[in-house]
Amino acid sequence: MKLLQTIKDHSLKLGILVATSTPFMALAADKGIAKVNERLTGAAESFGSVLSIAAFIVGAGALFKAITTIMNHSENPRENPMKNVVFYGIAAGLGLGYGFFSTTALETVTGESSNKNIDEANIFKTN
Secondary structure, three states: OHHHHHHHHOHHHHHHHHHHHHHHHHHHHHHOHHHHHHHHHHHHHHHHHHHHHHHHHHHHHHHHHHHHHHHHHOOOOOOOOOHHHHHHHHHHHHHHHHHHHHHHHHHHHHOOOOOOOOOHHHOOOOO
């Protein structure tokens, strides 16, 4: 009886685990563990860009909240204290700056540019 209750309590987590691991198990059965490793590595590499986009969205939301707090402070100072603007501003700066910082840090550590469209040898030459 306790086992059934535990399964009911954790069914959502179990379903998510099965749904996310099933493609990898099917791929391992067809093409071997090397292909699974390649797929997992690709998923891990794309996680950084998703995190960067999420940080930008959170930063934009914090900036919007800071602006609305400043605008609403004159109407109701108790509900919209100016001290919150500082916190929202810090959150906006962190969120909006995360994409630039992560790209710059990655390029500094690896020495490779993420922008492949620029010819770095001729960037400052004029005709």
